[in-house]
Amino acid sequence: MFERRIEEAGLNSWPALQQLLFDGWIIRFAQGYTKRANSVTPLYPSLLPVEEKIVQCEHLYEQQHLPTTFRLISFSEESHELEQLLAQRGYRYLDRTLVMSTQLSSGAARGNPACHVLSLADWFPIYISFNERYSELQHLHRALLECISTPLIYAALYQQDKPVACGLGVLEHELFGLFDIVTDPALRRKGYSTQLVTAMLDWGRQHGAQYAYLQVVDANQPAQQLYAKIGFQHCYYYWYRQRP
Numbered sequence: 722m723f724e725r726r727i728e729e730a731g732l733n734s735w736p737a738l739q740q741l742l743f744d745g746w747i748i749r750f751a752q753g754y755t756k757r758a759n760s761v762t763p764l765y766p767s768l769l770p771v772e773e774k775i776v777q778c779e780h781l782y783e784q785q786h787l788p789t790t791f792r793l794i795s796f797s798e799e800s801h802e803l804e805q806l807l808a809q810r811g812y813r814y815l816d817r818t819l820v821m822s823t824q825l826s827s828g829a830a831r832g833n834p835a836c837h838v839l840s841l842a843d844w845f846p847i848y849i850s851f852n853e854r855y856s857e858l859q860h861l862h863r864a865l866l867e868c869i870s871t872p873l874i875y876a877a878l879y880q881q882d883k884p885v886a887c888g889l890g891v892l893e894h895e896l897f898g899l900f901d902i903v904t905d906p907a908l909r910r911k912g913y914s915t916q917l918v919t920a921m922l923d924w925g926r927q928h929g930a931q932y933a934y935l936q937v938v939d940a941n942q943p944a945q946q947l948y949a950k951i952g953f954q955h956c957y958y959y960w961y962r963q964r965p
Contacts, residue, residue, distance in 0.1 A: 724796045724957045727822060727896060727934045728764060734891035734898045736868040738861075741781070744769045745799075748778060750785050754861035756816065756961055760790040763799045771799075771806060779964065789964040795957045804962065812962035817939040821953035825897070825926045825933055835879050836920035841866060844875035847884045851903045874924050878917040886913040890921045897925030899935040918951055 737749035737758040745767035751758035761778050782789040791807055793800035808814075839847075841863070849859055869891060877887040888902040899921060904913050922933055935953065937944045 722796070723822075724794075724820075725764065727820060727932075727956060728762075728794060730891075730893040730896040731820070731898055731934070731936065732762065732764075733871065733893055734869060734873075735900060736865055736870075738864065738868070743777070744774060746774065746778075748781060750782075750787065751865060752785075752858075752861055753787055754858045754865065756790050756963075757792065758865060759787055760792040760961065762792045762794065763797055763803060764794070767799065771803065775803075775806065775810070782964075791962045792959055793962060794959045807962040810964070812964050815961040815963055817958060817960045819937050819939055819945065819958050820934060820956045821937060821945070821948055822932055822934040822956040823952040823954065825922060825930055827926075833878070833916055833920035833923075836917060837877050837879060838924070839875045839877055841875055844877060844887060844889075847877055847887045848901060848903060851887065851905050852901075872928060874921060876917060876921050876924070878913055878920070880913070885911075886917040888917055888921055890925060892925060892928055892930055895929070895931040897922070897928075897930035897933045899933060902935070914947060915951065918948075922951075 732747065735757055737751045739750040741748040745763065745765035747762045747764055749758050749760060749762075753759055767774070779789045791803060791812070793804055845863055866889070872892040874890040875887075876890065877884045879885065884905070885908050886902075886904040889900040891898045891900065899918065902914060902918065925933055933953075934956065935948060937948065939958070
């Protein structure tokens with residue numbers, strides 16, 4: 722299933738600091754940095770009673786001093802069963818997120834001389850300067866990035882020797898994932914994100930990627946429109962249920 726393959730690549734490309742496999746569920750911990758890295762994803766068929774497994778997950782997250790969070794995916798039948806059980810247990814609904822994908826053409830790379838491939842040490846301060854979200858947990862963000870084990874690109878777009886946008890691309894076999902795409906808040910709506918993403922897709926294509934994917938919050942309509950213009954289409958979606 723293409724959706725599950727993207728889901729596997731996405732989990733590998735955005736690793737947690739700790740991860741457990743529990744009867745088809747993937748349980749992840751990262752000291753609270755992002756829900757994606759601190760949640761349970763039911764990805765494969767399971768055998769144990771579901772309510773028994775929920776209680777076990779709650780116990781594990783209590784030990785980590787984190788809220789129990791489930792990340793439910795639209796193509797999983799078990800996710801829809803869990804949705805009802807978690808709602809009955811008082812879990813609140815959070816952050817519907819679209820996963821978009823596109824097939825990469827085999828044409829020649831267009832390139833962008835203003836897009837630079839950087840080291841993590843050079844890229845990370847640029848990202849922090851453009852994105853104040855989770856500012857007190859950026860040491861955990863960097864720790865997660867250092868855990869990525871597959872080929873990647875830390876890219877930044879420059880104008881007049883000044884960075885204006887940056888992003889992370891992670892390659893896993895035939896799939897190229899885009900993460901942490903952000904533009905200087907003072908320079909948005911100037912097409913810089915489009916230039917950056919286009920250059921990053923060229924890099925992925927040159928390194929053997931056949932498809933690209935990304936994740937965007939459902940409420941972020943401008944980003945969805947931008948990616949649609951580049952060729953990305955809706956593939957599946959996921960959402961969270963979090964214990965109060």
